Amino acid sequence: MTFNSSLLVTGEKVDEDQVFSETSFVFSMQEKNEFSLHHILEKEDILENLVFEISKNPKHLILHIQRINHCFKRNNSEHLFAALSDLFRVLDHKGTPICKRMYASNKSKLRPDRKDQLHNYLENTTELTENKFCILGKGVIGTVNLVQQIHSSGDQEQEHDPLLLALDHIEFSQLEEAKRVLEKAIVEVSEREALHVELLRLYKATKDISGFHKMYDVLKTLNNPMQEEWDKLNMFFNS
Numbered sequence: 001m002t003f004n005s006s007l008l009v010t011g012e013k014v015d016e017d018q019v020f021s022e023t024s025f026v027f028s029m030q031e032k033n034e035f036s037l038h039h040i041l042e043k044e045d046i047l048e049n050l051v052f053e054i055s056k057n058p059k060h061l062i063l064h065i066q067r068i069n070h071c072f073k074r075n076n077s078e079h080l081f082a083a084l085s086d087l088f089r090v091l092d093h094k095g096t097p098i099c100k101r102m103y104a105s106n107k108s109k110l111r112p113d114r115k116d117q118l119h120n121y122l123e124n125t126t127e128l129t130e131n132k133f134c135i136l137g138k139g140v141i142g143t144v145n146l147v148q149q150i151h152s153s154g155d156q157e158q159e160h161d162p163l164l165l166a167l168d169h170i171e172f173s174q175l176e177e178a179k180r181v182l183e184k185a186i187v188e189v190s191e192r193e194a195l196h197v198e199l200l201r202l203y204k205a206t207k208d209i210s211g212f213h214k215m216y217d218v219l220k221t222l223n224n225p226m227q228e229e230w231d232k233l234n235m236f237f238n239s
Helices: 046-056 061-073 077-091 096-109 112-122 162-171 175-188 193-206 209-219 227-238
Strands: 007-009 026-028
Touching (some): 061 096, 077 112, 193 227
16 A cells, blocks of 8 residues: 555544544555565464464554555455444544545455445435445445334343444453354354354364364255355364
8 A cells, every 4th residue: 555655644643442433644665564464474364373373452543554455465455444434334434534435445355336435424414235245334235115113112222233243242251152142143044244244263273173163064954155265264274
């Protein structure tokens, strides 16, 4: 990724409660070693590791820029769109200058429709869209139907995003509970790939071969959109 200046200025700064608020926040692309990815180059899958780290720490700005830079260099258009979309979602219009700079620097590798979607969001004309590689979205790719919201009674338990619930468990080192949440969610919504990514990482990190094979057998009976990734981990455990 090429920048005309050695500094990125967001027009915002970090405070205790938010990632960004008012006034100025400046960092140097040249002086920060974190942007180079040298410290994770020896890992087998840079993008997979970046996605996993961002899912654990969504407000880590450097990880987001590493992910964007990695996707840009590899001409991975849809992953690049997801990386930008996740960054914009975290900043939530509180870091518009840096969002616009990241968009301008990377839009050459995006599909025309993806460029329009991000541009319209930055101009506050549309909601932020996502694709299947987004990890911080609501898990909804899109629809042509209008949905009427029906308010339930106050006694009914509020539904929670299983990915966010699992990440909360991971934050408190409740890894087994996190796996149970993800396994249940995948059986119910097998097409949500972010759930698969997180669960596979947990299996691998905890060396849970038994739990992996039980879920692997269950998914054989479903239309698994991530079968290739499950097969890869199966080969890894078998070796």
